[in-house]
Amino acid sequence: MSYLQPLTVFVLAGLCEIGGGYLLWQWLKADRPGWMGLLGALLLVAYGWVATWQPTSFGKTYAVYGGIFVVMSIAWAWYFDGFRPDRFDVLGGAITLLGIAITLFWPRS
Template sequence: MRFLTPLGLYVLAGLCEIGGGYLLWKWLKADRPLWTGVLGAVLLVAYGWVATWQTTSFGKTYAVYGGVFVVMSIAWGWYFDGFRPDRFDIIGGLVCGAGIAIILFWPRA
């Protein structure tokens, strides 16, 4: 159960960063209203704040989050943009997931 809190925080951070970036992207590239860009900027700031809630060091937090970002970005693109991941996207996501598990949960001596 001790792994649920850090994973939940990584998912929350991912939703803030990917969602914020997506809204800014839509505002700038798809001519969405200004409020879309403002909300995206607020979410990006929230991402930076949420990341500080992790109990690990800065470097470890961002190393693990890099893998979470890759996996969540593939899923986000699939759900929201109609991007269909191919087998190499899936394999890459699984490799990132293994890296997340090793860095965050592998027993240390």
């Protein structure tokens, strides 16, 4: 269970940041309504707050989150924008996940 809590918080933070950025992008670049921009801004603020729920230090939290962001961004683009990840996107995401696992969960002495 010790793995589930930090991963859940990272995914929630990712949804807030990527979702917020996506809504702002839609508002500014795709001429969507202003409420989308406002909701996007609120989600980005929520992302900053959610990230503080991690028990690790700021540096480690943001280093690991960077990897989570890479993988979730590929998945988001695939689901919402019709982006088709190729084998190199998948390989890069897998390597990123390995790095996250080492950084966050590898036993320390």
